[in-house]
Amino acid sequence: MVSQTVTIKNPTGLHLRPAGILCKEALHYHSSVRFRFKNETANAKSVLSVLGACVKSGDEITLICDGPDEEQALADIVTLIESGLGE
Secondary structure (H helix, E strand, O other), rough: EEEEEEEEOOOOOOOOHHHHHHHHHHHHOOOEEEEEEEEEEEEEEHHHHHHOOOOOOOOOOEEEEEEHHHHHHHHHHHHHOOOOOOO
């Protein structure tokens, strides 16, 4: 299991479009991809779970990847979030 804390940089937070981009990327990996925000854990492979976390711009989340390709999943998803998730 690997984890890393990252700050959401896109100005609108994790609304539908960036949540979909995050989920689409997470689905590429065999590892489980989750994130922790305000003592809640969300499944990054589920758009509803990501939206339900209500993550806003400037919030910090801790990504947690566990599985055979966990390190690659974590690195790629952190890069995607730091790039603004397409916004």
